[in-house]
Amino acid sequence: YMYTVQMEHQCGCFKRSEFENEKSFEKQQDAYNYANIASELMSEEFCGKHLFFAQKTDDNAFVIRVAENPNASGSSCSTGSCGPCGC
Helix, strand or coil, X not given: CCEEEEECCCCHHHHHCCCCCEEEECCHHHHHHHHHHHHHHHHHHCCCCEEEEEXXXXXXXXXXXXXXXXXXXXXXXXXXXXXHHCC
């Protein structure tokens, strides 16, 4: 089996990053580790308007989900546009 990790939503920060939209691994543990590390790095390094977290979706897939950061300064992101990051 191949295990995949993919982004739920590609915000502007993600598109400008070196992360890939979908990545495959031979081992589930490797996919799990990558998904968790990538989501942590995105939460720390991107604009701060969103939080990223990994979630297992089925037997062979993980998705990196995007959520609004309740601690972000400024207005909420309900319009779908976060200003400078273009999320």
